[in-house]
Amino acid sequence: MNKVAALGVIVILGIFIQMALHDSNPGKGAFPEKSSSLVADSYLTKSVSQKAPAEISPGDTKLENGAANVVTSVVVDYRGFDTLGEVTILFAVAAGIGLFLKKRPHFKPRQPGTILKTLVPLAVFFIFITGSYVFLHGHLTPGGGFPGGAMMAAGVVLLALSIRKSMRSVFFKILESLAGISFVAIGLIGLYTKGSFLQNFLGAGALGNLYSAWLVMILYFIIGIKVAAELSSVIADFDQMEEGGKQ
C-alpha cells in the first residue's frame, strides 16, 4: 500500500515537472520571451558591466573574465558568493556528522587484506593526480573544485579502508578551516581593492591560456582543498564509528 502511494506521488510529481518544462506560453516554463533579456546571456558573453564583444575567441584579453569554461566563470566569479554558501552547507554537514559520530576506537576489528594494502597506495596516487588536475584545470576544461575535491575524498576512502588504525578527522578539519578562511580573505581583498566582495582583482588574462583567470584558478584550488577535506573528515568520522564495541 505504502509503495503504491509512493509511486503515485512520484508519477504526479513527474507530470508537474513535464508541464512546467513544456509550458509553451512565452515568458513561462523553460522558454523565456527572449534570451537576451536574461542575466544568463550577459554571463555567457562575459559582459555584465561592459559592452558585449561581437565574438569571443581564444586569446582575447579584454574580457571581464578569462575562463574558457563558461560554467566555472559563472560559478566562481559572477556567482562566487553563492559558492561560498554552498561550501558553508558542506561545512555544516561535516560538523554535524562529526558531532553525532564521535568515538575513537584505536584499531579496527577487521584488518585489511594484502591485496588492498599493496594496491591502494598506487591507486591513490593516480586518483590524487586526477583530482588535482580536475580542479586546477577548472577554468579550461569541464570540472572544478567540487568534483575534484570529491575525487580526492574518494582516494581517502580507499586509504581509510587500507590502513590498520582508524583515521582521525582533526587534521582534515584544520585544513578545511584554513581553506574557508582563505576563501573569505580573497573575497575581502576584492572588497578592499575593487569595491565589492569577491570581485576579480587579478585581471582576466588571455582566454584559453593555462595561466588565465587567476581568480577562478585560485578560488577553485581553495574550494577543491576545502571540499576534499570536508568529505574526508566525514569519511574519517565514519571510519572511527566502525568498531562500535562499546555503544
Added chain:
Amino acid sequence: MILYQIIVLVLVLVMIAGAVAVVTAPTNFSAVIMEGVVALTLALLFLLMAAPDVAITQTVIAAGLSTAIFLWTLRRLEKVERKEKNHE
C-alpha cells in the same frame, strides 16, 4: 538524431526500472547498489546532453561517494541489529 533519441529513451527506461527496483528491493544492500546504477545512468544522460561538468560531479559524488557511505552505514546497522538479537 533518431539514434540519439532512442539512446536517451533507453537510458531513461533503465533509470525508471532502477528506481522501481530500489523501492522494491528484497535487501538493503541490493537497494543501495541499484541506487548507484540509477545515479550512473543519470551521469551518462548528462554526458549525452552535453553537460560534462555535471556528469563528472554526478559520477564522483552520487555514484561513488554516497554509495560508499551508504554501504558503510549499512554494515554498521547490521552489526547493531545482530547485537540486539543476541540480547533478546
